[in-house]
């Protein structure tokens with residue numbers, strides 16, 4: 001983990017505090033610790049990452065020892081532990097994505113952003129991460145930007161998506177090659193008739 005300055009304090013904004021209180025109220029009296037993961041998520045949505053100060057604030061809100069909150073925050077890779085760019089670009093390089101061209105996607109993203117994995121672009125807009133399978137193998141190769149999946153990528157479409165974000169747009173998530181969800185490319189290959197007969201083609 002790279003060295004970075006830790007803020008000395010953390011407080012939820014009124015908007016996020018209201019969300020936190022709604023989440024805490026879901027759990028029975030004495031079980032408020034169950035809210036630890038969504039509260040860490042809220043802190044991350046507010047700040048972009050989870051600082052030690054945020055962990056201490058959440059621990060106090062849930063009557064937990066800070067180390068217990070720290071254990072949760074460091075167990076799950078979805079919590080960031082250093083300041084992030086405005087957008088988090090997570091590119092999958094696991095087996096299906098690797099076999100369908102993630103090397104080219106990675107090269108394209110590194111070139112477009114001018115960064116290596118773990119770095120944030122100079123304009124502060126993007127942090128690039130390499131991740132394991134994100135469960136969208138049928139639409140490999142893919143990347144996640146913030147909460148959305150961008151799938152069926154080519155080096156060119158990956159680059160175009162970054163350019164669109166740079167201009168303040170949010171490109172349409174999902175397959176970038178025109179297919180619908182994870183339907184076969186070129187259209188359906190089974191269940192193509194309305195008949196239920198067992199006739200062989």
Ligand code: FES
Nearest residue numbers: 092097133136137
């Ligand atoms: S291997 Fe990339 S989404 Fe599964």
